[in-house]
Amino acid sequence: MITSLTAEKLTCARGERRLFDGLSFTVKAGQALAVEGANGAGKTSLLRLLAGFLAPVAGRVVTRQGGRDSDDAEMRGRLVGWLGHQDGLKPQLTVREQLVFYAALYGQRADTAMLEQVGLARQADLPCRYLSAGQRRRLALARLLVSQRPLWLLDEPFAALDTSGQALVAQMMVRHCGAGGIIIAAAHEPLGLSNESLVLSGGGL
Amino acid sequence: MSPFFTLLRRDARLAARSGGGAALALSFFALVATLVPLGIGADLRLLARVAGGILWVAAVLAALLSLDRLFQGDYEDGSLELIALAPLPLELTALAKLLAHWLTTGLPLTLLSPVLALMFNLPPPATAMLFVSLLLGTPAVSAVGAIGAALTLSLKRGGLILPLIILPLLAPVVIFGAGSVARVLDGFGGTGALELLAAFASAALLLSPFAAAAGVRLNLGS
Numbered sequence: 001m002i003t004s005l006t007a008e009k010l011t012c013a014r015g016e017r018r019l020f021d022g023l024s025f026t027v028k029a030g031q032a033l034a035v036e037g038a039n040g041a042g043k044t045s046l047l048r049l050l051a052g053f054l055a056p057v058a059g060r061v062v063t064r065q066g067g068r069d070s071d072d073a074e075m076r077g078r079l080v081g082w083l084g085h086q087d088g089l090k091p092q093l094t095v096r097e098q099l100v101f102y103a104a105l106y107g108q109r110a111d112t113a114m115l116e117q118v119g120l121a122r123q124a125d126l127p128c129r130y131l132s133a134g135q136r137r138r139l140a141l142a143r144l145l146v147s148q149r150p151l152w153l154l155d156e157p158f159a160a161l162d163t164s165g166q167a168l169v170a171q172m173m174v175r176h177c178g179a180g181g182i183i184i185a186a187a188h189e190p191l192g193l194s195n196e197s198l199v200l201s202g203g204g205l
Numbered sequence: 206m207s208p209f210f211t212l213l214r215r216d217a218r219l220a221a222r223s224g225g226g227a228a229l230a231l232s233f234f235a236l237v238a239t240l241v242p243l244g245i246g247a248d249l250r251l252l253a254r255v256a257g258g259i260l261w262v263a264a265v266l267a268a269l270l271s272l273d274r275l276f277q278g279d280y281e282d283g284s285l286e287l288i289a290l291a292p293l294p295l296e297l298t299a300l301a302k303l304l305a306h307w308l309t310t311g312l313p314l315t316l317l318s319p320v321l322a323l324m325f326n327l328p329p330p331a332t333a334m335l336f337v338s339l340l341l342g343t344p345a346v347s348a349v350g351a352i353g354a355a356l357t358l359s360l361k362r363g364g365l366i367l368p369l370i371i372l373p374l375l376a377p378v379v380i381f382g383a384g385s386v387a388r389v390l391d392g393f394g395g396t397g398a399l400e401l402l403a404a405f406a407s408a409a410l411l412l413s414p415f416a417a418a419a420g421v422r423l424n425l426g427s
Contacts, residue, residue, distance in 0.1 A: 053286065053425045077290045086283025092222040093215075104211040105291045143287075 002079055002150045003064045004028045005050070005182055010059035012045050019045055020200055023059070029150075032173060032183040032193045037200030043186035044085070046200070047153045050184060052077045063151075081149030085156050087136045088143075091129035095120055095139055098128060099146060106147045118142045118168060133160040141172065152176060154185040208293040209301050216305030219278075220271070227309040230267040234314050237263040238321035249326040256325030257335060257386025260318060261379050264339060268310045268346045269371075273364040275302055275354035276421060285358075289425060299417035303351040304344075311343030327386075334389040338382040338402055345406035348413035349374045355420030359427065377405050 010023040019042030027033045035043045048054045050061055052073030060071045063079065070076070089098055096112060103110035115121050118138040123131065131139065137160045144152065157169045170192040173183055177193060185191055206214075220227055241259050242252055279285040288298055318339050322332040353371040357363030385398035 051286070051290065053289070055426060078292055080290050082286055082290055084283045084286055088279075088283035088287045090219060090278075090282070090284070092219060097218075101211060101215045102287065104206055105208045105288065105293070107208060107292055149290075 001065070001180060002029060002182060003066075005151065005184075006062045006064070007050070008059050008062060010046075010049065010061070011057045012042060012049055012054065013057045014042075014045060023198075023200075025196075025198055027182050027184060027196070029180045029182060030177050032177055032185065032191060032195035034191050034195050034197045035184060035186040035200065036188070036197055041200040043200060044155055047155055047184065047186055050076075051080050051082060051153050076151075079149055079151040081144050081147045081152045083140055083144050083152070083154040083157055085159065087140045089128045089131075089136055089139060092127060094125050094127050095131070096124045098139060099142055102143045103146045106149075108146055108148050111146060114142045114145055117145070119164070134162055134165055137161055138165060138168070141169065145172065150181045152181060152183045152185070154183065154187075156187060157185055158187060158189050208291055209297055212288065212293070212298060212301040213305050213308075216302055217308050220305065220309035227313055230270050230310040231313050231317060233270060234263050234267040234317060235321065237266070238324060242324050252325045253327050253331070253390065254387075256322060256327045257331070257390075258379075258383040260321060260325070260335060261339070261342075261383040261386075264311075264314045264318070264343065265346055265372075265375055265379060267314055268306075268343060269350065269368055271310060272306065272347075272350040272354050272371075273357065273367045275306055275351055276358040276417075276424075277354070277363060280358045280424065285421070285425065289421070295418035295421055296414040299351055299355065299421065300414040303347045303413065303417070306351070307344050307347040311339075311347055315339040315343055328390070331386050331389045334399075335386045338385045338399060341399065341403050341406050342378045342382045345378050345402075345409040346375060348406070348409040349378075351413050351417040352420065355417040355424070358421065359424045378402065381405065 004026055006026045007024055011021050012019045025033065035046055037043055045054060049056055061076065062069050062071045063076050095115065099112065099114065100110040112124065115124050118141050120135060120138055123135060128136065158166050161169065173191060173193055176183060238260060245252060276285060279288060289295060315336060319332050319336055322335055349371050353367045356370065357367050360366065381398045381402040385402065388394065388398055
């Protein structure tokens with residue numbers, strides 16, 4: 001289990017543009033951090049950087065686990081539960097097949113009861129091409145639960161969801177933090193948790 | 206089931222269901238092999254002579270058709286990030302994907318080749334050599350192709366630039382593959398060329414996962 005995640009003086013640049021400079025924060029187990037900011041302020045880039053896809057121009061990300069610090073991106077990637085703004089679903093595969101595939105890929109047991117929890121039990125054998133945007137998002141949420149990862153990086157977790165879907169996300173996040181997980185979420189709405197906020201003001205040139 | 210075989214099975218299943226993978230490559234291969242004898246005419250000796258080269262080139266081009274989607278599909282819909290975060294090194298991810306590509310294109314092409322060789326009046330010993338050389342050589346096509354596919358995965362028109370990158374690298378495969386068939390026709394037995402082909406294929410299979418994984422990392426970070 002992860003005890004904390006610390007960003008030390010992170011600097012991120014995309015092309016010629018510097019998105020943020022000297023960004024530092026710490027999130028401890030059981031805490032959530034909301035990343036706010038205008039479109040293009042670098043919220044998604046920060047999440048990609050934390051997940052280890054992007055390398056920072058300067059600074060480092062340290063995870064503390066079992067009393068040991070590590071800034072290895074690949075090790076950190078093994079802790080990450082990722083909910084990107086794309087759903088990562090294949091139109092040809094059924095809802096159940098997607099969930100079983102990702103569970104096995106992450107070395108977890110596929111729990112199709114998860115589908116009931118996100119309200120997709122009746123669609124289990126439907127190919128994903130017939131799902132609506134909100135239903136696809138719900139399947140992505142089920143996948144996040146199945147992956148059993150402690151560090152959730154969520155990009156717009158409320159996007160495309162109806163009211164009950166948003167309530168579901170809020171409930172999932174409360175439970176995840178309660179179980180000692182960490183959440184870092186880019187969102188325009190309040191997360192509905194007692195969380196810290198980080199406002200990216202958008203970089204200068 | 207291990208993450209490696211999970212990914213392999215999922216990619217093979219996707220190729221079978223979308224119709225763009227196996228079926229397209231096989232039809233292309235069969236069409237070229239049917240049209241060439243029509244174009245050349247009924248000179249049976251000439252047809253037998255060119256069969257090895259033409260079937261080999263057709264097989265490589267057919268395998269190329271679906272190669273550009275090897276990583277691109279997963280990149281575009283966000284699956285590649287999720288796969289990259291799985292407890293499976295990217296090198297093994299690349300190996301699983303290229304093996305799935307071979308199972309759904311290279312292997313069916315090889316199995317179909319003896320039937321198409323009939324249209325070229327290829328004698329049975331040479332047909333057997335064609336079959337064996339395709340069996341050894343098509344994994345190299347998928348392996349080398351995976352490098353190109355990884356490099357071009359974020360390009361919108363990657364399908365156009367991919368052949369330019371990998372076809373020159375595949376020249377040895379075509380030379381040794383078609384050469385082994387020609388040597389059987391000349392009565393030498395094709396073993397020399399076949400061994401070189403096997404050596405190239407082993408090297409490609411061994412090295413390509415590392416190069417492809419580096420390409421994927423590069424593109425995920427851009």
